[in-house]
Amino acid sequence: MPELAEVEYFRQQWDPGIGGKIKLVECNPKARIYRENSAKEITEALTGATLRASFAQAKQMLFQFSGGRWLGLHLGMTGKLLCVAKQPERGKWDHFVLRQASRTLVFRDPRQFGLLRLHIGQEPPAWWTELPPAILSDAFTPDVMNAFLQRRAKSPLKAVLLMQERFPGIGNWMADEILWRAQLHPEIKSGKLTSEQKETLYRKVREVSADALCAIAGVGGELPADLNVNIPESWLFWHRWRDGGHCPKDDEALQRKAIGGRTSCWCPRCQRP
Structure with missing residues (x-):
């Protein structure tokens, strides 16, 4: 989607x-x-x-x-x-x-x-x-995000990132990319994050949103055969789809599992439980 x-x-x-x-x-x-x-x-x-x-x-x-x-x-x-x-x-x-x-x-x-x-x-x-504030808007603040995480304290973080009422526009691949960059396991409960982890998560949510807009929406011109042509190989994006895919950071074999009803991909070394 x-x-x-x-x-x-x-x-x-x-x-x-x-x-x-x-x-x-x-x-x-x-x-x-x-x-x-x-x-x-x-x-x-x-x-x-x-x-x-x-x-x-x-x-x-x-x-x-x-x-x-x-x-x-x-x-x-x-x-x-x-x-x-x-x-x-x-x-x-x-x-x-x-x-x-x-x-x-x-x-x-x-x-x-x-x-x-x-x-x-x-x-x-x-x-x-009445749509929720855009992630890159001034209204999407750390306090707003943290309050939502606390309300979903018992839910896996991956599932929470897919909730459109607070993370509008974030889908499956962006959520995996955010968690990988933040070095957070997708199954960690939202209420278990430390203050430092919350700060990192907030930065990475906005970072991935901005990077995706630049790489995909910023291409302009004629419709390319593949919208993702400008996404670098250094992102998790390309590797998460491949059978036998490996982490672009440390070459560790990636793991997959359905979390919150969606297939999730992560690096067991970068994103320890």
Whole structure:
């Protein structure tokens, strides 16, 4: 599932369309992405509107259109946004297409776990404004993080990092990367961290978020075949996926186990229980 940086990258793909009028909306009305608002509702609201701005927060996106129209978009597991200069036919998995005079904005989602949400009003929808503070914002402080850890004191730290109400945008690979850099075992209970470990965790949560945004969302240009091309080999990222993968720090064989319902990967030497 796309995480913080992937979502920001895909948000940028529709930015060339900002300032352009939507001449035609094409939908697959049977697609599951319309389970909150129908394809007809969205088509009627956006046809003739102008795309004004785009925003990303956690794993969600928001697009502002003229006339107080707002479109929320969640990529789900396989969703992606594309902007193409031509006017191609709508593809099999292109369940939502916005046609402008000189470009086409596409939402492609083979597995249809994504979601579109329409809001009409002068202000952004409540479900957007009530999202938790972004990890790189001033509102995400050590005190805020520590208080949340204490409320989840008996939960494994890996599971807590995946809780979107406090760590918005953090997914499986980012959580593993954070714990590996912080040298914390994924099964350690959140309430057992020392003050020093909490300080380290806070720094690494923000560090990995910033590094991921730079490496993935900062690539710009055309959509690459692999969004992760700029991630260095020195990260845990590449090694955690490989069979027989080894820690890039000390070459120790990596271990894997399901923690909090998600497969976790760690180095038994760097991250002792």
